[in-house]
């Protein structure tokens with residue numbers, strides 16, 4: 001399996017505080033990975049670096065077969081290269097309908113003048129309807145996203161992520177605020193997605209992580225503490241000390 | 247798979263219908279074509295108001311939809327006016343010079359005519375040379391092209407510099423104020439080549455049409471302004487109606503999120519900023535021939551702030567709101583400042599509206615922003631909501647930063 005993303009030796013300092021400390025990370029092109037770790041471990045900051053929001057002080061972030069340097073690219077370029085991101089708090093465009101949200105996310109040309117001339121094709125609407133079915137929001141398509149329940153917004157955001165057709169999905173705490181039933185459905189969607197692309201899931205909920213049934217990376221104070229199967233890392237004494245034991 | 251454009255945007259047809267009706271009524275009641283109930287000066291005021299509505303649409307696009315509180319769009323409006331004013335003044339002066347030299351025994355040479363024009367136009371600022379920027383002033387076509395390109399280019403360069411360095415919010419507003427202030431100060435100088443604080447005048451006279459009375463010309467400009475406004479509304483509705491509008495509103499609400507969807511936010515801002523600058527310039531080019539005079543004071547920072555006030559009062563984030571705000575506030579303002587509003591004697595003090603109107607306007611602005619952020623346009627939701635419940639356009643609330651800034655300016 002080829003490597004899709006290779007992060008090596010990155011460090012970030014905020015006002016003298018090292019949020020990421022010489023972190024290295026790799027993921028293949030069709031792989032599921034869970035990242036766990038205590039609050040403030042740097043999980044979100046790691047995603048910020050990969051998506052171009054935060055620039056690391058040192059280190060490299062290499063992407064894809066052509067080994068392009070993501071650190072030289074803007075947020076929007078990175079997104080177009082195939083990195084999709086779901087935020088910790090659901091961020092959808094509340095003032096717009098579910099349909100508009102999904103159409104905006106749908107993989108298509110992104111330049112202003114192409115978008116200006118864009119007309120909703122039957123094909124695109126079809127794609128959106130299939131997605132909406134999948135995330136259980138088919139009936140809500142004409143509603144404003146702001147009217148949705150918290151869990152539904154999470155779903156919408158996952159739908160937007162899938163609509164982008166990214167090669168790498170970065171998902172920050174997807175299960176927060178979801179019912180057990182919804183969690184199960186989320187697991188199913190993520191597992192399905194990981195068959196064809198790379199998926200990185202940050203999650204605190206151990207049950208959720210267990211169901212993902214994948215390799216786990218434990219972050220602590222900005223660097224990798226342990227890596228391996230869930231059983232392997234949970235047996236690690238250091239992990240128990242800093243994370244599980246509390 | 248989309249319903250037709252007008253089906254999705256019923257307000258466009260209603261607006262254009264009302265605008266056509268208005269234009270027809272004014273024409274019928276004007277001095278030139280009809281019963282003469284509406285004086286020529288009122289026709290001009292109405293025509294100018296239509297131009298202000300057009301720039302309000304531009305402001306709504308850039309602020310209400312894209313979230314860029316530009317306090318500099320009157321710079322583009324003024325530049326548009328200057329560009330058309332140059333042709334109007336040059337050609338008319340040329341006609342005067344030619345006719346006065348016609349009595350001389352020898353036919354005048356081209357140089358003599360040029361010198362005559364130079365002295366006539368630039369005598370007031372102590373010059374006789376025609377500055378290089380007037381190179382195209384004898385060509386209506388060229389100046390019309392400049393109406394669009396000069397403000398467009400200024401907006402493009404300014405926007406590129408500002409957006410590229412990710413200046414947003416209040417800082418961006420201040421930058422736009424600085425731009426319009428700098429332009430006004432530059433134009434105030436006598437050697438700016440545009441007659442300093444005298445500005446350009448006599449613009450109400452169309453070269454070669456000396457026989458046509460002002461009553462008729464005013465109606466022509468009313469028609470032109472109405473046409474431009476209708477077209478501007480249509481273009482704006484089209485721009486914000488589709489996916490482009492979705493992205494732009496997304497930028498207003500959460501710029502970072504739009505970036506992570508893969509859209510280059512800065513390019514979108516630049517497109518909207520430049521497009522609206524061009525709309526503003528066209529509005530200005532139609533406005534100043536009706537006003538008759540343009541000078542640098544028109545570009546003063548306060549003008550652009552008024553523009554934001556109109557749009558806020560009318561209701562931003564909806565095109566008809568901007569139009570209503572601009573028409574309502576500017577007409578009421580003309581009424582108050584024109585001395586037509588009756589004074590209110592309080593015994594110990596008499597409220598003279600010429601002085602107190604600004605206080606009233608400032609107060610209404612604050613009240614609208616605090617109590618009815620949807621503005622006047624929000625009233626329409628009261629009855630459209632009943633018909634189409636899912637259409638309830640929840641606009642963005644006022645952002646506190648901009649409010650305080652404008653209060654401070656008042």
Ligand SMILES: Nc1ncnc2c1ncn2[C@@H]1O[C@H](COP(=O)(O)OP(=O)(O)OP(=O)(O)O)[C@@H](O)[C@H]1O
Pocket residue numbers: 014015019037038039040041042043044045046088
């Ligand atoms: N922009 C910033 N400026 C200053 N400090 C920051 C910034 N972003 C993150 N930090 C700090 O960096 C550390 C790592 O934060 P991060 O959000 O990555 O943690 P996390 O692992 O996602 O935690 P959680 O589980 O609570 O989401 C925290 O101590 C945080 O306070």
Ligand SMILES: [Mg+2]
Pocket residue numbers: 043044045088172
């Ligand atoms: Mg986090």
